[in-house]
Amino acid sequence: MGYIKDLFKEKAVEQSKDVKSLLEQHGDKKIDEVTLSQIYSGMRGITGLVTETSLLDANDGIRFRGYSIPQLREKLPKADNGSEPLPEGLFHLMLIGELPSQQDVEHISATWARRSHVPNYVFNVIESFPATAHPMTQFTAALLALQTESKFAKAYKEGISKKDHWAYVYEDTMTLIARLPRVAAYIYRRKYKNGDHIQPDGMLDWSANFAHMLGYDNDGFRELMRLYLTIHADHEGGNVSAHTTHLVGSALSDPYLAFAAGMTGLAGPLHGLANQEVIRWIENMCEELNTNMPSEEQIGEYIKKTLSEGKVVPGYGHAVLRQTDPRFVAQMEFAKRHCPDDPTIQTVWNIYKVAPSILEATGKIKNPWPNVDAHSGALLKHYGLVEEEFYTVLFGVARSLGVLASLCWDRALGMPLERPKSVTTAWVKRFIKESESVA
Ligand code: CMX
Numbered sequence: 001m002g003y004i005k006d007l008f009k010e011k012a013v014e015q016s017k018d019v020k021s022l023l024e025q026h027g028d029k030k031i032d033e034v035t036l037s038q039i040y041s042g043m044r045g046i047t048g049l050v051t052e053t054s055l056l057d058a059n060d061g062i063r064f065r066g067y068s069i070p071q072l073r074e075k076l077p078k079a080d081n082g083s084e085p086l087p088e089g090l091f092h093l094m095l096i097g098e099l100p101s102q103q104d105v106e107h108i109s110a111t112w113a114r115r116s117h118v119p120n121y122v123f124n125v126i127e128s129f130p131a132t133a134h135p136m137t138q139f140t141a142a143l144l145a146l147q148t149e150s151k152f153a154k155a156y157k158e159g160i161s162k163k164d165h166w167a168y169v170y171e172d173t174m175t176l177i178a179r180l181p182r183v184a185a186y187i188y189r190r191k192y193k194n195g196d197h198i199q200p201d202g203m204l205d206w207s208a209n210f211a212h213m214l215g216y217d218n219d220g221f222r223e224l225m226r227l228y229l230t231i232h233a234d235h236e237g238g239n240v241s242a243h244t245t246h247l248v249g250s251a252l253s254d255p256y257l258a259f260a261a262g263m264t265g266l267a268g269p270l271h272g273l274a275n276q277e278v279i280r281w282i283e284n285m286c287e288e289l290n291t292n293m294p295s296e297e298q299i300g301e302y303i304k305k306t307l308s309e310g311k312v313v314p315g316y317g318h319a320v321l322r323q324t325d326p327r328f329v330a331q332m333e334f335a336k337r338h339c340p341d342d343p344t345i346q347t348v349w350n351i352y353k354v355a356p357s358i359l360e361a362t363g364k365i366k367n368p369w370p371n372v373d374a375h376s377g378a379l380l381k382h383y384g385l386v387e388e389e390f391y392t393v394l395f396g397v398a399r400s401l402g403v404l405a406s407l408c409w410d411r412a413l414g415m416p417l418e419r420p421k422s423v424t425t426a427w428v429k430r431f432i433k434e435s436e437s438v439a
Helices: 003-026 036-040 069-075 087-096 102-114 120-127 135-149 151-158 162-192 206-214 219-231 240-250 255-266 274-289 296-308 326-338 343-361 373-382 388-412 425-438
Strands: 054-057 061-064
Touching: 003 087, 003 102, 003 162, 003 388, 061 069, 061 087, 061 326, 069 219, 069 326, 087 102, 087 206, 087 219, 087 388, 102 162, 102 206, 120 135, 120 162, 135 162, 135 255, 135 388, 151 162, 162 206, 162 255, 162 388, 206 219, 219 326, 219 373, 219 388, 240 255, 240 388, 255 388, 274 296, 274 343, 274 373, 274 388, 296 343, 326 343, 326 373, 343 373, 373 388
Parallel strands: none
Antiparallel strands: 054 061
């Protein structure tokens, strides 16, 4: 067994004891109350999940094991001549809870490179789709095809003890993450580059190899991929993709099934598909106004028009955040350094100048600030990856790191089947009537 797995086991045993004693001493402590409006509005703000890998603060943004994005960009190991963090390092941090050494990161890179072979039948499944099929549809189908290799499903069928679940989930996690870039790049090259596929280069780190297989072999795009795959990796446990992966995994569906379920949620326009929608929205605006750089005034009018048509302004708003998303800021900093004159990027910055006050003036949008998706497409487009339908697949590859590290923790801590209670509106009315008659 690899030393990262040994290390995880050590940490998991320690944490399991800790949680057990916490529950023994404080199991009855109330940490939240639930109101009727929370139940009817997507359970916003109800603390009901434990996710070890990251924690989101409404104003401060995401912290991975206590580290903010600027801190990660400084402290995580980098590639030779690179200045952005390697996502392998973030995976180590989320899984083990400690910053990795350069050697740890190289070990994870090498493990993923070794496990990256994708069986041909997975490509056949992709090939069976019409080329017009959305890349996220092809991606989730390919994940289900990969599931036939699940070590967890096989071991469970053969009969394993609950205390060993984590070990097989860990194995599936490492193999699945290793294979995702090849699967994603295959979908991209098939759909947009006439099936002219590029073989992996096992000497490259996870992100650079992904960039290489997509067909973008320049240093700038590699650096963008390292940053992109790091900042999209995790956003605590309640977002749709993380929560779905956790929920489905709680039925002891294997990591392939659980992750595929999470990806079908990421494919929704209010979640990961927003990165595609942002670029479409900008392009439609430019086309309508017949310019590649609309003025601030024109942008303001276009935002108002979007709102008046009963549509959302994609890339703005968040269910938890109440400030500019630090993932937006990290991308803005990257763009200022590498491509400040790009007209689409300048348009993203101009939208940022005018959108918040207009959204705030509606009086109903709780967070008028940009989220991660407001910026990512413009950067990808700058480097030539202009096929916006593919953007959510990139998000999905990144999201595997957090949700699968969390799944390892779920099984290591022996988390049970998730099964919240639901009620009917008739029940709610009865409850209110009865509680009022008592008062
Ligand atoms: N444009 C227009 N209206 C918006 C809006 C936006 N960007 N953000 C919120 N609203 C509206 C909501 O639709 C809701 O309207 P109704 O009361 O008529 O139903 C109202 O404002 C209140 O919503 P909220 O409490 O501020 O936001 P929610 O927690 O319900 O939703 C989110 C959060 C992200 C779905 C929403 O802000 C949105 O739709 N944004 C645009 C899509 C987007 O960028 N999604 C990506 C999020 C990040 C990610 O997961 O990748």
